[in-house]
Amino acid sequence: MKIIMDERGKKYLIAKPQDFHSDLGIIKEEQIANASFGDTLITHLNKEFKVIKPNINDFIDLMDRRCSILIQKDIGTVIAKTGIGNSSKILDAGTGAGAIALNFGNIVGPEGHVYSYEIREDFAKIAKSNIESFGLNNIITVKNKDIKKGIDENNLDLVFLDLIKPYEIFEEVYDSLATGGYLAIYAPYIDQVETSYKIAKKLGFKDLAIVETLEREMEVRQQGTRPKTRMVGHSGYLLFGRKL
């Protein structure tokens, strides 16, 4: 898999062997196949494209998706707060296009595993294809399954839920976690995390916390450096709880 970037900085993901067509001209399949990362390809209109090795963020930006995806600030907070890493066993639902599943898979390594449940067959198919393109299909298993019908795995280090009413399955989540394992949920609305907090507390989850992560970018101008006037004002709240 390669990314090619045009002279304007626009990036394109090349996931399968085929000719590439754009307003800047055509690049033949063989040119792309024979190129190494760092090479420059020339179109039939004599325009330059740089060949780049995609990292996970490049890939997620350009991968196929039919629904909204989690953004980096929230994914980063989940990973940092739950302490997951090499050899962790994680369950995630719903998969969507696979953004957070890919990030989990990228850090658990071959001794860990990510199980990701997606109720929609079409979304599960897209996520599987994305995961295969990124080369993590041995580490991430996508199941076309309604998580409300039961959790097959146990002894999990993290169950991450991005669902409308995540609290409906907190009891099953508790049973599926290892001692020390985390429940984490992402929800756009405050009443979702409030209800989740109360139910998780009743079920015995410890170290409960609701957080919102705000990311403010700076801009460097001639007059001085200061925060940009526009930012992502809100994406979602995160709730964490631990089985102890």
Ligand SMILES: C[S@@+](CC[C@H](N)C(=O)[O-])C[C@H]1O[C@@H](n2cnc3c(N)ncnc32)[C@H](O)[C@@H]1O
């Ligand atoms: C906002 S998207 C998930 C985004 C994803 N977590 C990510 O990392 O970008 C929510 C997904 O949950 C799926 N879903 C909804 N209810 C579900 C259920 N009961 N079991 C499994 N998946 C479900 C939806 O089909 C949808 O694809």
